[in-house]
Amino acid sequence: MNTTHSSLRATALSRRPARARTWALGGLLLVGGLVLWTGQARAADMFQGADLALGQKLIDEHKCVACHTSKVGGDGSAIYKPQGKINTAGLLRGMVEMCNTNMNLGMFPEEVDAVAAVLNRDHYKFTK
Known part of the structure; x- marks a missing residue:
């Protein structure tokens, strides 16, 4: 493996945690929104x-x-x-x-x- 390829791979891997946090936060917000929406929809009954x-x-x-x-x-x-x-x-x-x-x-x-x-x-x- 050449040095340039290793460097690019290391950079891509270092971005994974940030990307994973972004996806996790987005998922959490989506689930939270759904819970609030269904909670309001269910409040009547x-x-x-x-x-x-x-x-x-x-x-x-x-x-x-x-x-x-x-x-x-x-x-x-x-x-x-x-x-x-x-x-x-x-x-x-x-x-x-x-x-x-x-x-x-x-x-x-x-x-x-x-x-x-x-x-x-x-x-x-x-x-x-």
Whole structure:
């Protein structure tokens, strides 16, 4: 292999990481956009069919109000609608899933939906 060819090959290889980062960023933006778009499209029916009685039972069983009270004081309701953080039904469900994961509650997806539906009904009112 001659020196010129080796130099060109080394230059091409050194550009790969930048190109890969560009493609990865583009893919991430595309996926993020699709998630937002589908989240908005699903917002109207996200909680449709959720078992509200189960959601309330799980909230009581996992002592969600006591945990929220310990974090924000008062009756715990100040944790709802934090300034600009939860402004879609999808973000609400995501926050419930985050509590599920962080607190190791072991709830199934339909149970997370049920809890989020109760919170939506009582506090957020994203969907009717």
